Structures are given as C-alpha cells and as structure tokens.
Amino acid sequence: MQDYTFKGFFLRYKKRYLLGIIWLALVDILQLIIPQILRDFTDNLQAGLVGSPELIRYAGLIVLVAGGTAFFRFLWRLYINGTARRLERNLRNDLYEHFQRLSPNYFQQQKTGDLMAHATNDINAIRRATGPGVVMLADAILLTIATVSILIFTIDIRLTLIALIPLPFITLISLKFGQIIHKKFKKVQEAFSNLSDKAQENFSGIRVVKAFAREEKEIERFQVSNQNNYERNVDLVKSWGLFRPLVQFFSGMSFLIVIWLGGRMVIEEAISLGDFVAFISYLGMLTWPMMALGFVINHIQRGKASLERLNSIFDEEPDIYNYPDTNYKIDELKGEIEFDKLTFSYPDEDEPILKDISFKIESGQTVAFIGRTGSGKSTIARLILRLFNSDRESLYLDGHDINKVPLETIRENTAFVPQDNFLFSTTIGKNIAFHNPETDIELIKQAAREASVYDNIIDFPEGFDTILGERGVTLSGGQQQRVALARALIKRPDILILDDSLSAVDTRTEETILNNLEDIMAERTTILIAHRISTIKNADKIFVLDDGTIIEEGDHESLLNNEGLYYDLYQKQLLEEKLENQ
Template sequence: MKQFLALKDFFYEYRWRYIIGIIWLIAVDSLQLIMPKLLGAFTDALRNGTLSTRQLLLYIASILVIALFMFIFRFLWRMYVMGNARFLEYKLRNDLFSHLQTLSTNYFNHHKTGDLMAHATNDINAVRMAAGPGIVMIFDTIILLGTTIFMMIQTISLKLTIIALLPLPFMAVVTGRFGKIIHHRFRKAQESFSHLTEKVQENFSGIRVVKSFVQEQAELENFTKANQDYVDKNMHLVRIQALFDPIVQFISGISLLIILSYGGILVINHEITLGDFVAFNSYLGLLIWPIMAIGWVINILQRGAASMARLNEIFQTKPEIYDQEGLIQPDLQEIKGDIRIQHLSFAYPNQSNKVLSDINIHIPQGKTLAIIGKTGSGKTTLVNLLVRLYDVEEGMIQIDGHDIKSFPLEVLRQNIGYVPQDNFLFSTSIKENIGFGLDSYTDQEVEKAAEDAQILDNIQDFPMKFETIVGERGVSLSGGQKQRVSIARALIKNPKILILDDSLSAVDTKTEEAILKRLKEVMKERTSIIIAHRISTIKEADEIIVLDEGKIVERGTHEQLLQLKGQYYDLYQKQLLEEMIANE
C-alpha cells in the first residue's frame, strides 16, 4: 500500500488519537471474549442443576455491565478513529484545493473540471473509508482473531481449534487474488465517475447554449451513455464483490460445519463439556466476523489505495510557472511600468507552430500600447506571457529593465490589472466581485472603481445596488455590464500596468468613449495595453501595432498607420462603412 505513504505525516501527527482509539477497541474486543465463557459456565451450571437464583442474577448483572462498558468503549473508539478519518478528509480536501491553486493555467487546459470534482468527492471519501473503517477492521481482525484463537486453545481444545482454522489458508489466497481485481476495477469505476461528473458540470454551465440550439435530447442521450458506462463499470466491480463475499462466507460456513461435527463428537465422548462446546461455538461466532472482515478490509483498502493513487498523481504535479530560485530578486517589490519585449517567439507546450515570432516592443511608463489584428493572430497570447500565465522560452520580456522572472509572481500580478476576454464573475455580490483582488477594501473604493468603469449608474438602478447577486458566471448581467464590472475589478487594485483584452466589445460607442476618457485620467503615469477589434477603441493610443499570424506587420500612431494604407487602413475603411450603413 505504497500509495498511502503520502499520508505518513498525518498519521504521525494524529498517532495518539489512533493509539487511544485502538486501546478502546482492544477493550471492547476483550469484553467480547468474556461473554462466551459466561455463557459456557451458565450452560454447565444449568445442565448440572447447580444454578441458583443468586447465580442467575449474577450472570444477568455481569452481562449487563459488560454490555454497558462495550457501549461506552465502542462510542470512544468511534470518536477517536472515525474522527481521525474525518480530519484526514478535511486535510486532503484542503490540500487538494490548495495544490490546484498553485498549478499553472496549462494544467487546467488538459484536465476537466468534472474529473477534478470527482477527485475532491469520491476519491477523498474512499481514502477516508480506508483511514477510518479500514483501520478499525484491520486492528479488530488482528486483535479479535489472535485473542479468540488464544482463548479457544487455552480454555477449550487445541485439536478443535486447529481443525477450525484449516480453511484460513484458502481464505488468504482468495482475498489476495480478489484484492488486486477490486483495485483495478474500482479505479476504472472512479475514472468513469469523473467523466460523468464532467458531463453534468459542462452541460449545466452551457445550459443556455443547449436550449438555444434545441439540443436537450442530444445531450440527454450523451448523458445516458456516460451514465450507462458508469453503471457498467460499477456492475463490473459489484460482480467481483458479489462473488467475493459469498466465497468468504462459504469458507467460514465449512469451518462452522467441521466444528459442529467434530465438536459434537467430543461432547458425546465426554472430552469436553456441553458448556465448553457452547463457549467454543460462541468463540467461533466471534472468529467468523474477523475472517469475513478480512474480505471487507481488502475491499476498503484497495478502494482507498486506488483513489489515493489518483490523488497522488495530482499532488505530484508541479506548477510550470513558479518563482525560480536564483532568479528572484527580493528587492523587486514595486513595478513602475516600463515594458520592453525583445525578439520574443512563442509556441504553446507540445505544439510546433509558433504563435508569436520575433516580437519587439517598447512601452515607456505612462504610455498606452494598442494591439489589433485578426482572430488568432497572437494578441491574447502576448499579454498572457506578460502576466506569466506561460513562460517565455525564446526572447525576453522586461519590466523596468528587469526580466519578469526576476519579480516574485505575487508582486508581478498584483501590479498588473488584467481584464481578460472571458469576463468571469463569481456567483456572489457585485461588491465582492469588484473587490475580489484585494484582501480588504472600503465601500468608497468599490464605488470609485465602479464609477471609473462607467458601471455605477447601472448598479444604482438595481434594487440591491452593490449587494446584487450576479448569479453563476454573472448570468444576471448583460455582456457590457459584465465587462465593466471586470474593468472595475482591475481598477480597484490601482495597478501600475493595465491590460484590457477586448474588454469593451460589448459596450456601445458612447459608453466606450466615456470609459476610455476616464481611464486616460486614472491611468496617467501608468502603462496601459489595450487589445481591441474596433479602431475607435484604440485610435488615441500612443502606439498601435498590427499583428498578423504572430508577427508585427505594421506599427505607429493612428495617423501614421492610415498613411501606410495597409491592413490597418483597410480595417478602418471597413468599419467606417459599417457605421455609415448602421446610421442610415
């Protein structure tokens, strides 16, 4: 069970709780061993006619006291051992979430949300079962098996005990073989559950698209296939479990049959008393449970091991983007905003085609750079490299004369206000969405950011104003409102560098002009990068570059680019024509 080695620190930290819980478990098992002897003595006294009323009451009182202590001790071992399992579940879920936060953007491009959700639910639950009921069954089996066999040998009959234990080697072979099969099939079932979870999550997130394209029935069929696969994988697992338990019980039944036959002969031959035979059968009843529990232990531990292996794969994944020792300069805690990009070329991981080729740009502090170009020309990739969502491998990006890898990631990203194309909002209030990037903020700061983003009037019109819940992914807001809330979220950070990635596409021209005018005031002495498809958005920029297939094909001011009569000029003419047609 090498998969559980990753939990050694947890088991060490909580060792005393486990030890105390196991002590209470031993106490319960010890009390259980007294019961058969009491029943044997009671049977012999009853058969011999020596049982008095006083003795009967004493037997009853003894059984009640033992039952009471067993109740108390069972409660205690459950609180300690099962409680530890819940602590482990809490720790694993925290560790998983924390680790996922450290992983780079590229990891989430290749791992689906549903699969990660399955790790956080089913897999962690399976590990909890192994660390709780699994550990209880291990010690319960070992303790009860060992002490029961000892009592059977010591107090009744060695020969009878040996005969009773004859089926155990067969049990070991069966459990070992079945354990491997259960491990493999449970892993397959968990993978199928991950796929099913992803299907549900994706469908609910895209429910508006599904309904718009009238694809409810098609999605239902796809879900049914995924659901059927999950059922099939579980039935494949259930079949082996359904076969496993009866085999264990059958072997146990053979042992019981042998004991009844041979033990009956010993009683008839007066080699043991009837009371001894009753006590032996009671011990055998105690013995059958740990023998059967061996199967359950194997089952639970194999499930836990399979899930822990899946979790370990995540925990062992290292972030691609991180603060590199030797490169980070601790004194670089502030950014002024002078950006220089030199001979930058970039291709996404595991892809040979370059998205950007030999990019050279200088943006002095306080200036505005605009980027325009066709879809797929590399605009978003360029700014993603600036905030280190990916690392540069060919060329260099410098801020204030330092390689961006010299800055701690936290410092770099805190000083950059980035409004991406996907205006993701959390399903909480507008106020909390705007203040998301800060540990603390005042109502005045939130209101100021909203005013700068030209969304304040809209918010004031809502019944709950800033406390309005925007719904999942901001569903209750229009596209333009979501964009402006996202801009406000970036502005409240008071960043030294502001990046707007096509963040004004959903607002009307009048609102766009108002936002740009306010941004010009707010971002004075600060650096701005604006990506857009509309020339009206970028014409006031200090420099405009035109990207095409990852290369800068034109650069200059608005007037300079018009004089070139190249791609920028053609795009400008097309947009003028579109405006004329729209105004007619």
C-alpha cells in the first residue's frame, strides 16, 4: 500500500483548504478593522465630534464586522476543520480495512491496546496537524504580517519595534512548553490506559476475583493505578498552570512598554490618542499568533510521528493472500482433503510442529484427531483453513493445491469451531446468524436445536434477543461453545471442523449433540479434534498424533486392539470416569 503523506493529504483536498484559508484571511481582515474603528471613534470623541448618530454608526459598524467575522469563521471551520475530520474518517476506514486484510499471525504479535491507540490517538494527532495545525499556521502568518505592517506604516515604527521585543519569547515558551506538555500528556494517556485495562480486566474476570476472595487486593491494585493517574494529571495541570502566567507576563511586558512609551508619545502629540488605543488593540491581537507558532510546530511534530507509525502498519503485508496463480474458477468444495508429506513450523519457530504428515480424507467422511497436548492436532485444522501457509503441493483440497484455491472459497465453504470461542456483545440470535445477518429466525432456532442450546436460550427472558456480555460472559462455558457450534452449523458448510469444541459440556450433553449432528455430518466432511475419546469413537477413521507425527490410524475398535497410545488414553479416561462416579 502506498504511504500516506501530509503533502498527499493537502493535494487531495487542496480546493477545500484553499477556500478555508481565504475565509480565514477574511476573518483576520475583519478583525483588523475593529482597532481602526476604535481609533477613529477615540479621535472624534476627543475632538467633540461624536453625538448620538455617530454612536449608532460606530456601534452598527462593530456589529456588522462582528457578524461578518462570525460568518466567515463558520466557513473556515467547515472547510479546514471539516476537511481534517473527513481525512480522519477516511484514514480510520483505511486502517480498519487494512487490519481486516492482515493475517491472524500479525495480531498474535501485537497488543490490542496498541492497535486501538493507533486507531484513536495517532489518527487524532494527524487530524489536529491537518486541521488546527493548518489554522494556527495560516492565522499566525497572516495576522502577524498584517498587524505588524499596520503598526509600522499607520502608527509608529519605533513604538512597534520596541513593543515587539518581548513577543518572540512567547513563541519560544510555547514551543518549549508544548514539548513538555506533550510528554506529560502522553504519560497521562498511558496512566489512563493502564487504569482502564485494570478496570476492564477485573470486570471481565469478576467471577474469578470473587471465587478467590481477592476483592480487597484488587481494590488496592486499582487504587494504585488510580493514584498514578491522578498524579500524572496533576503534573500536567502544573505545567499548564505555569505556561499561561509566563505567556501573560511577556505579553504584559509589551503592554507596559506601550503604555510607558506610547503614553509619552501621546503627551508629546507624536501620535494621537486614537492611534494609542488602536496600537494597544493590535498588540493584544499579536499575542495569539506568537503562541500559535510554538503550538503549530508541536502539532506538526506529533502528526508526523503518528503518520510514520501508521505507515509502518500500512506497510505490513498479509502473510495469507491469494497467489497470482490462484484458480478463481474454484468456487465450491466437495470436501476431499489430502496431506502429502507435509512438514510445518510456525513463524519464528525452528522446531516443526508437524513432521512429514500424510493422510487422505474422502468427501463426506468423518475423521478424528487425538493426541497429547501440543502434538499438532489444532495445527492441522488451521492449515486446512489456511490460517497459516503450507508448502506447495503438500496439502490438497478436492485435488487442488490449497495455495491455488481462493481464500474466499476456503472460508465460505468451511466452518470452524475452536475450543476458545469468541462471542460478540450483541444478541444470541445475531451471534448465531453472524455469517448472514438476514438469516430467517426459524433457521436460527433450528441451528440452536442441533447444537442442543435451544432450551437454554428460551429460558432467558428475552430469548434469542438476549444481549450477551463481553465475550459472551452472560453464558456458561458450555453454552458459549454450543452457541458457537450453532453459528457454524447454520452455514451448512462443505467442511465442518470441531476443534475440542465440546470440552466444556458434560458427556451426556455431548452425546446428545453428536446424535443431533449425525445427519449433518453424514452430508459433509467433518473433522473432530478432541481429548475425550467419547467425542470421536464413532468417527469413520481416527488418527493418533504424537510429537507432530501420526503414530496410529484406524477406527475405534481396531485402535483399541493395537493397545498403543490410543488404548492407553482410553484406559486412563475410563479410570477417571470411575473415580468421578464414586
């Protein structure tokens, strides 16, 4: 993806920015008229030339200028800040779209909080650089040049140059304090993020906290984070509290010079009283541009740093994508799967998790994988889903190298139910119909019955309209697994993969679910991955894995007769069941 640059942003919206700067210039011009009106009014008032009609005229002029200023200020906000908001929206859409294209491995290496910070804080910094930053820069340049020119050419050059001496210090102070405030504000954000993480983690794990009677300890931990957040905010407030008085001090020095020198010039009649009033008004208008010059540098620095961070994300390429030789004519699958001497290692790992694996699954067959933890069972499922890349000509779907099958075809025709399910914070019905939100409610109910979760759902007061808590916390572990199973079944996929997805239900419920699935499994290729033999004993073929290799294969009876690892696992589980029933 092409990198984003400030130059590219401004060129893309150059017409809107140009119009915005024109409206901004008109605001500045109108602001410069006010001191001229005050000068004319003061001189005429001193000369005794102001009566009621003149008062009305001057008041009308000020109201007219104020109205024009308000109108054109609305326009520049609309065209500059509004354009920056448009940029913010487009950039956030592009970032989210890019996140969706990246491979799962990328998200395993990144913290969710960091990704959220990129989508919020960094984009906000870019928006401020292209919105308020542009306004400050243009306003500072236009207002400073125009004001200084008026002071020099219409009032007095000596008074102007002397009065301007303290003002550059305001720019330097703004620049320095801008950097300090930025660092402290970053610490405030980090402290608040840590505070939010603590609260979110405890709310999500409140059952564990209560089960271990850790309420008081968790309160203490939260109070430590809250105190840190308080201290960081107070530290920021102190910097802001020192910054404003310093700016006002140097601004006051300019006014002091003007009052002392300008007052003498009025007495000596070198300038009129109206000139003196106008000069003070213009001098007050110069304070803001001097501050803005310092702030705009900080806005641009922050925006540039944020843009670099975002570009580093946009430069990330997905590991999983459709290769140039992808056969897009393959738009459906029959469900035949073949591993041919496949060896696989996860990224950044040297030791292979699968070693020279070979087997074939016929279309419509139900097969199962069992083995010790870490033997490679779930890896096989992830490779079939192409969540990770396998070597060329080592894994085939319907006789096609999986690397040539479109990703969309694989994912659309496959349903995967992992052990660690994720449910969205929406209704149960919408979770089940996630694949197609327009699914008829009767089909949703049918899928729930097949997953043996229908009775649990209708027991809730809102039924299928029950809103789930974060990650489905409203439901028990078994209910979560069954809702996730219903979500997979409603797709009616060609390949159904259940990766230890019934581990949280009791054996009786598991048996009911498997009986419900008999007809469904008979019509499609089904892969069962489990630790419990009761889950897989009726499979057409069972593969036993150990240390990344297939050491046994066959049906339940033949594997028991072999008296190998499968037999040992079976005997161990029988003993565990007897102990539980005693």
